[in-house]
Amino acid sequence: MTQIATSVTTENLSVNETGSKGRSLWSDALKRLKKDKFAIVCFWVIIFYALVALFAKFGFIASPWEETVGSAYDPPSFSSIKLILGTDIFGRSVFYKVIHGTRVAMSVGLVSSLISVPVGVTLGAIAGYFGGWIDDLIVWFYTTLSSIPHIMLLIAITFIMGKGITAIYVALGVTAWVGLARVIRGEFIKHKSRDYVVAAESLGATHLSRIFKHILPNVSHFIIINLSIQFMSAIKSEVILSFLGLGVQGQPSWGVMIDDAKLELSRGVWWQLAGATAAMFVVVLAFNILGDALRDALDPKIK
Amino acid sequence: MFVYIFRKILNTLPTLLGVALIIFVLFNMVGGDPTYQMLGKHATAQQVAEIRHEYGFDQPLPMQFVKYLKQIVTFDYGRSYATHQSIKDMILSGMGPSLTLTLPAFFITTIVAVLLGLLVAYFRGKWIDKLAVILCVFGMSVPMLAYILFGQYFLAYQLGWFPISGFETDWAERFQYVALPILLFFLVSLGYDVRFYRTAVLEETGQDYVRTARAKGLSEPVIFLKHVLKNSMVPILTNIVIEIPFLILGAFLLESFFGIPGLGGITINAVNNSDFPVLKAMATLTTFLFILGNLLTDILYTLVDPRVSFK
Numbered sequence: 186m187t188q189i190a191t192s193v194t195t196e197n198l199s200v201n202e203t204g205s206k207g208r209s210l211w212s213d214a215l216k217r218l219k220k221d222k223f224a225i226v227c228f229w230v231i232i233f234y235a236l237v238a239l240f241a242k243f244g245f246i247a248s249p250w251e252e253t254v255g256s257a258y259d260p261p262s263f264s265s266i267k268l269i270l271g272t273d274i275f276g277r278s279v280f281y282k283v284i285h286g287t288r289v290a291m292s293v294g295l296v297s298s299l300i301s302v303p304v305g306v307t308l309g310a311i312a313g314y315f316g317g318w319i320d321d322l323i324v325w326f327y328t329t330l331s332s333i334p335h336i337m338l339l340i341a342i343t344f345i346m347g348k349g350i351t352a353i354y355v356a357l358g359v360t361a362w363v364g365l366a367r368v369i370r371g372e373f374i375k376h377k378s379r380d381y382v383v384a385a386e387s388l389g390a391t392h393l394s395r396i397f398k399h400i401l402p403n404v405s406h407f408i409i410i411n412l413s414i415q416f417m418s419a420i421k422s423e424v425i426l427s428f429l430g431l432g433v434q435g436q437p438s439w440g441v442m443i444d445d446a447k448l449e450l451s452r453g454v455w456w457q458l459a460g461a462t463a464a465m466f467v468v469v470l471a472f473n474i475l476g477d478a479l480r481d482a483l484d485p486k487i488k
Numbered sequence: 489m490f491v492y493i494f495r496k497i498l499n500t501l502p503t504l505l506g507v508a509l510i511i512f513v514l515f516n517m518v519g520g521d522p523t524y525q526m527l528g529k530h531a532t533a534q535q536v537a538e539i540r541h542e543y544g545f546d547q548p549l550p551m552q553f554v555k556y557l558k559q560i561v562t563f564d565y566g567r568s569y570a571t572h573q574s575i576k577d578m579i580l581s582g583m584g585p586s587l588t589l590t591l592p593a594f595f596i597t598t599i600v601a602v603l604l605g606l607l608v609a610y611f612r613g614k615w616i617d618k619l620a621v622i623l624c625v626f627g628m629s630v631p632m633l634a635y636i637l638f639g640q641y642f643l644a645y646q647l648g649w650f651p652i653s654g655f656e657t658d659w660a661e662r663f664q665y666v667a668l669p670i671l672l673f674f675l676v677s678l679g680y681d682v683r684f685y686r687t688a689v690l691e692e693t694g695q696d697y698v699r700t701a702r703a704k705g706l707s708e709p710v711i712f713l714k715h716v717l718k719n720s721m722v723p724i725l726t727n728i729v730i731e732i733p734f735l736i737l738g739a740f741l742l743e744s745f746f747g748i749p750g751l752g753g754i755t756i757n758a759v760n761n762s763d764f765p766v767l768k769a770m771a772t773l774t775t776f777l778f779i780l781g782n783l784l785t786d787i788l789y790t791l792v793d794p795r796v797s798f799k
Contacts, residue, residue, distance in 0.1 A: 329506030332782075333775045336740075340759060341511070341771050345518050421631070425741075428633060429759055443633045447745075450641045462634040470629035477625075 217482040224478030227471035234468050238291035241284050250281040250437060258454050271456040282437035283460045289438045293353055293423040294416040300358025302408060305365030310396050313373025327363045339422060343431040350433045353426055357419045365411045372404040406483040413479055417472035439465050496786045500779055507775045512556050515768045565769035570761035575769045578754055585655055586750030589666045590739060593673035598728060601678060605685025606712050612690060627679025636745050639672045653747035669742040688723035692716045721792040725785050732781040
């Protein structure tokens, strides 16, 4: 009896030492994340971008962007918020265009994630859980898809679907799920024979409930880690595709602005390039830092 | 060893077939009939029929697929819509300029990045390491287009250190024209690469054999350059292969900006001219080269790490 009691106390002690008693992975990770000041700043930067995108969408700010606010290529001035980044060739506010570019970038990140996360999670889970020929088929499919160089595939899909933002959503959505599916499949293979899953099975849990109710919550932190990388690469891809003329049409986008700037630079017009580049740099940097911090916080094994 | 290589080659066959199928579905089925796109809205019925016949769009889909497979095997992709040149000739003439840019760029970048990765990992935890990681993340976050535009504007246009754009086949001049693109390629890739190689190296420095080497009294440079570097070769090779598509596409943005007549330039022109067959050929070619690169890495793994073999 005493023996058991001591062993329990030591166990409790050791648990208390690591500080994880009664804490879930999530609250533990949140605690770790909160210590990372940089990551918190980056998180709020991304929220800020999202709010700007949302406000621009509903016309609360930077509306209307098509309006002529000065003559062609007015340099930046502090006389008005509209002129803070100067004007473009049609005398439109570059600052407003940057804001609307934010809207396009964030929406591309969001929609492509909304397509790719469910697809990647479902296919990865099914492949890892069932194994056998289903696994072979899914692995074959994503190996094939990822063998086509990413930018070539994006160009091909947007080119074939016709230019425009819908084509970009679809192209990014159908290409971005592969990375997530790979990770989720690997985790499901690890988890499916663990005790808690076997226990659930003996209690009569169906395949569906074992996949989504039991295993998925245990691997869901990989989705969050993957999401920040995916969001960022979607933003980068949108800029490249729009730059190539395959992206958004008739709307400001950072890529289109950079494309315009190609010819403006030799005239000394640098503000359109600077505005689009700076806006993109800050949000990509924020995603990079937050992504690293999330990985460190949620998956302490990987360093 | 040969069994391993043979098995690896056999394994790529389903992937090759899958790639052919995906590209075919994309271009011939989803993309539909590009005849009208080519001829415009005012084409006569006869013109449409002629073009459809010339490019084989009047045949049933399975026949078209067989024709496409034949194109892949014979490397004869027909003619471009826009220039009516043979696509094979276009690719062959684009190969040289592309490689002039990408091969030096790739080798310089990889060698410098691996060395920097080792160096930074050597100073792990110190301020040099922290500063380097911060610089890497900053470097990764600057858009590639910004590097190219600012580089072309300041270094070539303003300072006149490099030609703004163009290309010559003569070797001495050739390198004059690709020097700035190579430098920009280097700057664009450096952040990601150094950080990646630093992580790969750090993963090895915690291993037992490193402690043994230290206990033996080996100097740190010997440990890093001889033992750690060798053991980090697998992730290093993997990263190199991941960058091959970028290499093949000849850093296509760079080519287009600097007027280098390579494969990337061909691809961008094909996008601008709605040149279906050229895009299809380029997609096929780059994919097959990528798969080939993967295969070569699998084989190289066995050379750098005998443990990989015979699995």
